[in-house]
Amino acid sequence: MAEIADTALSDNRLADAKRLHEARATRTRRFLLSPAILTIGIVGLFPLTITMIYSVLSPGTYGGVTWELSGEAYIQFLFERDIFDDTLTFSGSYLQIYGRSIGLAFVTTIGALLIGFPTAYFIASKPREQRNLWLFLITLPFWTNLLIRTYAMLLIIRDEGIINLSLMGIGIVEQPVSILYTDTAVFMGLIYSYLPFMVLPLYASLEKLDFRLVEAAYDLYANRLQVLRRVIIPMAKPGIVAGCILVFIPGLGAYITPELLGGGKHLMIGNLIALQFGSSRNWPFGSAAALILMAVVMVALLVYIRNAGKEGARHG
Amino acid sequence: MPVEPSATAGAGKTASSRTMISVDRVTKSFGSGNHLVTALDDVSVKIRENEFFTLLGPSGCGKTTLLRLIAGFELPTSGQILLDGEEIGHLPPYKRPVNTVFQNYALFPHMTVAQNIGFGLEMQGKPKADVDKTVQKMLAMVRMEHLAGRRTDQLSGGQQQRVALARALAPHPKVLLLDEPLSALDLKLRKEMQIELKRLQSETGITFVFVTHDQEEALTMSDRIAVMDTGHILQVGDPKEIYDRPARRFVADFIGDINILNAEMTAVKGDVGEVKLASGATITARLSSASVQPGSVSIAIRPENVGLCGVEDAARTAIGTIENAVYFGSGTNTHIALDGGGTIVARNSGETGAPGERVGVILPDRHLQVLID
DSSP, rough: HHHHHHHHHHHHHHHHHHHHHHHHHHHHHHHHHHHHHHHIIIIIIIHHHHHHHHSSSOOOOTTSSSSSOOOOOHHHEEEEEEETTOOOOEOHHHHHHHHHHHHHHHHHHHHHHHHHHHHHHHHTTTTTTHHHHHOOOHHHHGOOHHHHHHHHHHHHHHHHHHHHHHHHHSOOOOSSOTTTTTTTHHHHHHHHHHHHHHHHHHHHHHHTTOOHHHHHHHHTTTTTHIIIIIIIIIHHHHHHHHHHHHHHHHTTOHHHHHHSSSSTSSHHOOOOHHHHHHTOOOOHHHHHHHHHHHHHHHHHHHHHHHHHHHHHHOOO | OOOOOOTTTTGGGGOOSSSEEEEEEEEEESGGGGGGGEEEEEEEEEEEEOOOOEOOOTTTTTTTHHHHHHHSSSSSSSEEEEEETTEOTTSOGGGGSSSEEOOTOOOTTTSSHHHHHHHHHHHTTOOOOHHHHHHHHHHTTTGGGGTSSGGGGGGGHHHHHHHHHHHTTTTTTTTEESSTTTTSSSSHHHHHHHHHHHHHHHHHHHHHEEESHHHHHHHHHHHHHHHHHEEEEEEEOOOHHHSOOOOHHHHHHHHHHEEEEEEEEEEEETTTTEEEETTTTTEEHHHHEETSSSSSEEEEEOOGGGGGEEOOTOOEEEEEEEEEEEEEEEEEEEEEEESSEEEEEESSSSOOOOOOOOEEEEEEEGGGGGEEE
16 A cells, blocks of 8 residues: 555656656746847837837828828828829829839849859759858858949949940940949849849758759659759759748848949839838838838748648648 | 560570670779779670679779669760660660669659659650559559558658669669669568569569679579679679689689688699699699699688598598687588698588697598689
């Protein structure tokens, strides 16, 4: 009898000790997570909350906001209000800016993918000792400020820049080809700025690619194109997705590049938002535009994740 | 062409004498300048149709390079490779009717078992119905029907091995290349797969070229073996020939246990030589090549062919002192220090003497072989 009681007692003790241990582990986890949570809270959620609040207030005359609730910023996004009789007429000009920005970010992403994939494959196929050098070269532009790099780009592509001077020097063209202050210039600038964001995740997944799989596909009568399509690209898919997200999102909100290389001729989302906090002095509208941009990105990502999830379920 | 097991059911015969692969004076070097490494040096070999041919040798001997040259993953520096009479040495892998089973299987992780097996047929542009039919046949052949829809990373090592085999056999290649396919399996599974491989080879009637460093595996499975070392093929023969009549010191050493004695050859008489042992006895030993000249030679004899007798027995070739006797279950290895120098191991299942005892040693002529270094 005494023995049984002892066992029961020690079982209880064991359970207690387990609970205590788990509680302690949870506390440790929370403690270790706290810096990350604090950072996200202070630099992420707090400004986001302010933006949300500002977007439903009224603009102040000299910038800032007045504490008056108003949905005007969101209405303004889609409609034009007549100055005299306050009637609303639909206006697509802001939607057009969004459309153009999304289109440009999309083209930039595709361009970066087409340039980045062979680059990443090239690096991944180098001997291990040489890869770090190539990766270093890829990340080298980050050592210089984006603004300065964009100015450098400007000097290269302007009418009296290296490209045009050499083209005219060889005699291919008589007159300089105007690249600067066009969508092409913005596209070139964006690809140049965001290419490393494409190459690095692509490299990370291509580097893990088992080259024997490529050999196996060759062995099984797949030619080069089929090997690429059926083996290499499916295996690199996580890297392709990550790279595209990393280029598309900042490309969508790019500010410096369209401003400098596009000459501010065609407004992009980033310039539109900046303008509202600057000369337009319409902070609520700027906040609303920023939030709408964020919503577009989030919806796109959610749709992608849901589709990817379904595909994963199909494979499993 | 899809595999037709019924049509090839009679293929369980010995290899025909028709040449399927002819490797003709092939040299393969890697690197350049001071870092030039010659993996294969002027290698020639003929592999027959419907044969289980094994390339056997230690790592770095060039056996995998030779296999990769036949598959098309490497191109020869010089020389020709003929498949069924056609030069294929410079064709890319996807234009050669040859398939490979890789050492670590190299199954496509993003495809199911059935998709893996059907890949080759699909790439050949076969109609979907034919692909499905052949995949079903291959699944049945390797007994994997129940796992057709699985992802390959959910399979055990043995199952992956079967899928790799089915995938390589599905397009019915003229030659199947196997690059140490059993080395990742545990011993029991390896024995099972050895039998399975032999069964598949006789069922399909396809020429198998098998690479291994495991001499026992080579001896049990092969119709013929090529023993390789440092980029050369040293000897080609059936397992019995390789084991009983090793031509070179390396072959003798690499396969099984063997005694090698230094001796002096005094005369050559046809395909045998008259050899004087260190003990003073004169014996005759077989020559593997007519080019062996009289002089100092190595002679080899397997431990199981060394006989023991009494010191006074007239049949003895030499006399020695027992150093020790090692019992290993099915027999005993007796190490004997010979008078006049050298030690020899005799393997027998009967009684043997105690250390220190004097014994007579019998070296039968028909088991003695003169080696080329």
